[in-house]
Amino acid sequence: MTRSEENYLKAIFHLGGQNSKLIATNAIAEQMETKPSSVTDMAKKLAEKGLLHYKRYQGVTLTPMGVKTALAIIRKHRLWEVFLVKKLDFTWDEVHEVAEQLEHIKSEKLIDKIDALLEYPKFDPHGDPIPTKTGEFQERAKQLLSELPIAAQGVCVGVKDTSSTFLKFLDKNSIALGNTIHILDKEDFDNSLHIQIEGRELQISNQIASNLYVKTA
Amino acid sequence: MTRSEENYLKAIFHLGGQNSKLIATNAIAEQMETKPSSVTDMAKKLAEKGLLHYKRYQGVTLTPMGVKTALAIIRKHRLWEVFLVKKLDFTWDEVHEVAEQLEHIKSEKLIDKIDALLEYPKFDPHGDPIPTKTGEFQERAKQLLSELPIAAQGVCVGVKDTSSTFLKFLDKNSIALGNTIHILDKEDFDNSLHIQIEGRELQISNQIASNLYVKTA
DNA sequence: AATAATATTTAGACAAATCTAAAAATATGT
DNA sequence: ACATATTTTTAGATTTGTCTAAATATTATT
Numbered sequence: 001m002t003r004s005e006e007n008y009l010k011a012i013f014h015l016g017g018q019n020s021k022l023i024a025t026n027a028i029a030e031q032m033e034t035k036p037s038s039v040t041d042m043a044k045k046l047a048e049k050g051l052l053h054y055k056r057y058q059g060v061t062l063t064p065m066g067v068k069t070a071l072a073i074i075r076k077h078r079l080w081e082v083f084l085v086k087k088l089d090f091t092w093d094e095v096h097e098v099a100e101q102l103e104h105i106k107s108e109k110l111i112d113k114i115d116a117l118l119e120y121p122k123f124d125p126h127g128d129p130i131p132t133k134t135g136e137f138q139e140r141a142k143q144l145l146s147e148l149p150i151a152a153q154g155v156c157v158g159v160k161d162t163s164s165t166f167l168k169f170l171d172k173n174s175i176a177l178g179n180t181i182h183i184l185d186k187e188d189f190d191n192s193l194h195i196q197i198e199g200r201e202l203q204i205s206n207q208i209a210s211n212l213y214v215k216t217a
Numbered sequence: 218m219t220r221s222e223e224n225y226l227k228a229i230f231h232l233g234g235q236n237s238k239l240i241a242t243n244a245i246a247e248q249m250e251t252k253p254s255s256v257t258d259m260a261k262k263l264a265e266k267g268l269l270h271y272k273r274y275q276g277v278t279l280t281p282m283g284v285k286t287a288l289a290i291i292r293k294h295r296l297w298e299v300f301l302v303k304k305l306d307f308t309w310d311e312v313h314e315v316a317e318q319l320e321h322i323k324s325e326k327l328i329d330k331i332d333a334l335l336e337y338p339k340f341d342p343h344g345d346p347i348p349t350k351t352g353e354f355q356e357r358a359k360q361l362l363s364e365l366p367i368a369a370q371g372v373c374v375g376v377k378d379t380s381s382t383f384l385k386f387l388d389k390n391s392i393a394l395g396n397t398i399h400i401l402d403k404e405d406f407d408n409s410l411h412i413q414i415e416g417r418e419l420q421i422s423n424q425i426a427s428n429l430y431v432k433t434a
Numbered sequence: 435a436a437t438a439a440t441a442t443t444t445a446g447a448c449a450a451a452t453c454t455a456a457a458a459a460t461a462t463g464t
Numbered sequence: 465a466c467a468t469a470t471t472t473t474t475a476g477a478t479t480t481g482t483c484t485a486a487a488t489a490t491t492a493t494t
Contacts, residue, residue, distance in 0.1 A: 024471080024472090025471075025472055025473085026470090026471065026472080036471075036472060036473085037472080037473070037474080039472090040472070040473055040474085041473095056472080056473075057471080057472055057473075058472095
């Protein structure tokens with residue numbers, strides 16, 4: 001498996017190619033910031049290798065083997081993200097770029113040891129699930145903070161908007177994954193929220209609240 | 218810098234290209250397990266980039282910039298080796314292959330954090346020095362265990378033979394880097410040694426002793 | 435110093451991954 | 465349903481890093 005092949009499989013998986021849904025050439029090209037013609041070339045190659053089904057002019061779906069391979073890469077990516085945050089004090093918004101490189105390191109022993117060192121985490125710093133070695137994972141039931149009623153509480157598990165701007169805002173306000181958030185009050189006028197987080201009290205806009213995922217107990 | 222370019226610079230450095238000694242095309246080809254014609258191509262490219270001096274039919278030496286770049290890669294390689302051994306319980310003979318991949322990860326912050334996590338080690342698990350960020354490093358004064366007189370003692374700092382067979386022998390006999398070795402007796406007949414190491418006593422052949430580097434106090 | 439042996443370079447080819455521009459298929463709008 | 469717009473594919477070119485085989489330079493031998 002080349003690095004490029006791995007990146008294509010990952011992108012197709014993220015576009016939903018695991019459930020026999022046909023993924024369009026253009027969608028893949030956009031996701032990967034490349035040209036549709038390049039996608040066509042790679043689709044033929046990956047079909048040849050039995051990693052996906054390719055129908056001319058129709059699109060692409062992953063085979064079971066393609067799904068398995070994609071999950072292995074996603075597993076590595078997310079484990080490295082946890083490592084960077086937990087062991088090397090990277091902030092939330094810095095990990096992605098480095099993990100994009102580290103996910104391609106080929107060593108089963110290495111990733112297993114990293115997994116053990118981190119004590120087998122189930123979720124990455126963005127709240128996304130980490131597949132097991134055998135490819136199992138469970139999506140966390142999550143809802144937007146803005147959807148919770150007054151007096152409810154939830155654990156911060158992820159973001160909808162993953163832009164660097166937003167992640168930096170969260171860092172600046174010390175809102176981190178795993179934090180418990182209590183909703184103290186809601187403002188009818190602009191739907192802004194009065195919350196309690198890690199002992200502190202904070203006022204946040206509806207725009208913030210509708211980009212933060214929480215898991216309710 | 219592509220991965221291939223980095224590998225060429227590293228190989229040339231290891232062949233002595235840092236001290237304006239001309240390194241032959243064939244030597245590089247052998248070190249890298251590639252063909253001389255490929256080396257010629259790459260030499261032209263790296264000369265173009267100002268990383269080495271290339272004289273047709275003569276050979277190649279690194280420029281100051283080439284040396285700096287090579288040292289940065291060697292620094293990364295050796296820090297990753299320490300990480301694998303100290304933090305992930307890799308054995309001595311397993312680290313090289315993985316470090317060959319990890320050394321190409323591009324993130325200054327990552328390698329600085331790894332350096333800090335390991336508490337700024339000066340030597341890698343093979344006893345080779347780790348260059349600082351600014352490219353400084355000091356070769357350790359070392360001698361072969363077989364050269365020490367009776368009653369002398371030294372700290373195990375490296376190996377001459379780096380074959381997997383030899384490294385596995387050391388693991389099996391729990392002879393590890395950093396261990397202090399006392400020479401209790403020498404056998405005139407075959408120059409085998411009676412040593413004390415980490416509390417245990419051991420009989421080792423001259424062939425073993427002449428492939429183990431120690432640093433005397 | 436001429437010849438043989440070795441080392442190095444050149445020229446041309448190839449595979450991987452990409453691109454552009456043109457052609458072909460599919461989808462859309464009225 | 466027909467013309468138009470969009471999507472996708474094809475064909476051919478490009479870049480990077482490699483190779484083989486032939487040509488050229490250097491080194492060693494007698």
